[in-house]
Amino acid sequence: MFDTMVITKTVASLCGALLVLLLGQWAASALYVPRNADAPQAYAIDTGEEDMDAEPVAELTFEEAFEVADADAGSQVWGQCRACHALEAGRNGVGPYLHGVVDRDIASVDGFNYSGALAQVGEVWSPENLNTFIESPANSAEGTSMNFRGIGDVQDRANLIAYIQSQS
Template sequence: MLDTMTITKVVGGLCGAWLIYLLGGWAGEKLYEVGGHGEEVASYVIEVADNSGGTGGGEADFATLMAAADAAKGEKVFGKCRACHKVDGNNATGPHLDGVVGRNIDTAEGFSYSGALLQVGEVWTPENLFHFLENPKGVAPGTAMSFAGLKKAEDRVNVIAYLESLGG
């Protein structure tokens, strides 16, 4: 029933299908390639009004936002982080975040960091966390963290308030 010719046909069919898949992907990339020589240019830009609520990143704005931060709301927003981070002292895909506010960067016990976070600073201050949580890959290029970030400034300060409430 299963002789070597049948097995050879199955393996050949799988290899052929894989080759067609790879060539299709390559052709699709070439067909829809934007820009050239490493340039990334959007083919169409949609203009939107800036309604960031005056969070231009100024020192006074950050202090005002932190003063109004709500740890209970931050716990709800932290739900987005729970897929990779724990707050019970155990590392998961990412390092544990209990006691992260005020902790030296890249120092969670037992977690192997990529080294890219050292660009952020030396200590996880609330302001460092605020900027990092907005765009992790933009603030620390090369970080292994794949999270896109929290775009709302209120969400970021609420998460920071929640993390501060956990202590260490």
């Protein structure tokens, strides 16, 4: 049933089919190339990339952002913290309560088991230390058990700290 001639015909038919496909692709690419493929673009779509060459807007420093911080706007950012922290004094959750945290000693809430990593942040939760920690807890205190990615916007951090301070 399978002799040499059948195998030769099968291989020849596969090679012929491949050759027809390759020649068809070559003919199609020759036929369907636009005549003005090398011409310049007829119109440009504004993507805003030209503004990237403009002078960058200076980002606020934390001190400037904290001076104009809005506690009401910080209440919206507080939603990210509410899952683990409380603003009521003495009510610990997954994280310690934050009532009076501004200018409080770091890791000083009784009854909460802190990780030892917070010693890297400083001695007192000053607004500047809170800003650094809230921006990226993992980078600020390597090995912290706080599993939060952080808040990137400096104004959001300033508003949050102002809100926490106003609720204390």
